[in-house]
Amino acid sequence: MAASRVEDWKWFLVLAAGVSLLKCLLIPTYHSTDFEVHRNWLAITHSLPISQWYYEDTSEWTLDYPPLFAWFEYLLSQIGRYFDKEMLAVQNLNYGSTATIIFQRLTVIFTDILFMYAARECCRCIPEKKDGKELFKRPAFVLAVLLLWNFGLLIVDRILLFYNQG
Numbered sequence: 001m002a003a004s005r006v007e008d009w010k011w012f013l014v015l016a017a018g019v020s021l022l023k024c025l026l027i028p029t030y031h032s033t034d035f036e037v038h039r040n041w042l043a044i045t046h047s048l049p050i051s052q053w054y055y056e057d058t059s060e061w062t063l064d065y066p067p068l069f070a071w072f073e074y075l076l077s078q079i080g081r082y083f084d085k086e087m088l089a090v091q092n093l094n095y096g097s098t099a100t101i102i103f104q105r106l107t108v109i110f111t112d113i114l115f116m117y118a119a120r121e122c123c124r125c126i127p128e129k130k131d132g133k134e135l136f137k138r139p140a141f142v143l144a145v146l147l148l149w150n151f152g153l154l155i156v157d158r159i160l161l162f163y164n165q166g
Contacts, residue, residue: 046077119147
């Protein structure tokens with residue numbers, strides 16, 4: 001019974017691995033200011049009291065995302081201090097050490113794994129048709145493709161924002 005369940009979801013692993021390999025291939029292709037934006041947000045949320053998060057303007061890249069995202073950056077900064085404390089200093093504008101680059105890329109890998117897990121759990125909630133043997137006609141497969149290979153998440157949210165180099 002358990003072996004048949006693994007076989008039923010093998011296609012999900014192939015989709016997840018495929019999108020992960022594509023992202024790995026694209027790592028060196030994007031360079032922009034977004035790397036510094038996120039480094040600065042890590043520094044703001046780590047170094048300043050909450051009351052100053054949205055008012056700090058040392059950098060032109062002020063924290064302008066909703067509070068949930070600011071708290072996410074704060075949590076990442078708590079881990080980031082073990083990689084490179086200097087990236088968490090607000091005054092270190094345009095700071096991009098190797099450790100900082102690695103840290104930001106690892107945060108993407110972690111959030112991608114978390115997203116893939118959530119997508120799989122979401123797909124498991126879709127009832128399968130008993131006669132639906134053809135993969136492309138299975139609702140869970142279609143949903144997985146739409147979630148994992150979503151162009152917006154692939155390019156904008158992951159690669160553009162986090163895989164940039166300083």
